[in-house]
Amino acid sequence: MEADRYDLGPQVETKALFELLLQNVREGFLADPIYGGNKDMTSWKMIGFPGARYDFRDLLAKKGQKLNIIPTSLIDNTL
Numbered sequence: 001m002e003a004d005r006y007d008l009g010p011q012v013e014t015k016a017l018f019e020l021l022l023q024n025v026r027e028g029f030l031a032d033p034i035y036g037g038n039k040d041m042t043s044w045k046m047i048g049f050p051g052a053r054y055d056f057r058d059l060l061a062k063k064g065q066k067l068n069i070i071p072t073s074l075i076d077n078t079l
Contacts, residue, residue, distance in 0.1 A: 034075045044071040051076075 006014045028037030030044075032052060038044065044051055051071035059067060 032075075033073045041071040041073060 003015075008014055008017065028035075031037040033039065033041055041051060043049075049071060050056075050067075050069040052074045053069075053072050059069075
């Protein structure tokens, strides 16, 4: 599909369809779980993203240190 070797008809460009599909997969993989992707914040944990936090003031003094922050979703209101 990426190499545009499949014929899906005159109105569908397979390369464009592949690019759109790939973009949607990336968005779902990195999105907040509230939107239905990134189950259990797995991709955020993998890349070290802290999630949707509103405040990092308590971490400012730890510049350059590994923080091991558990990611927080928009739906998680415990923080």
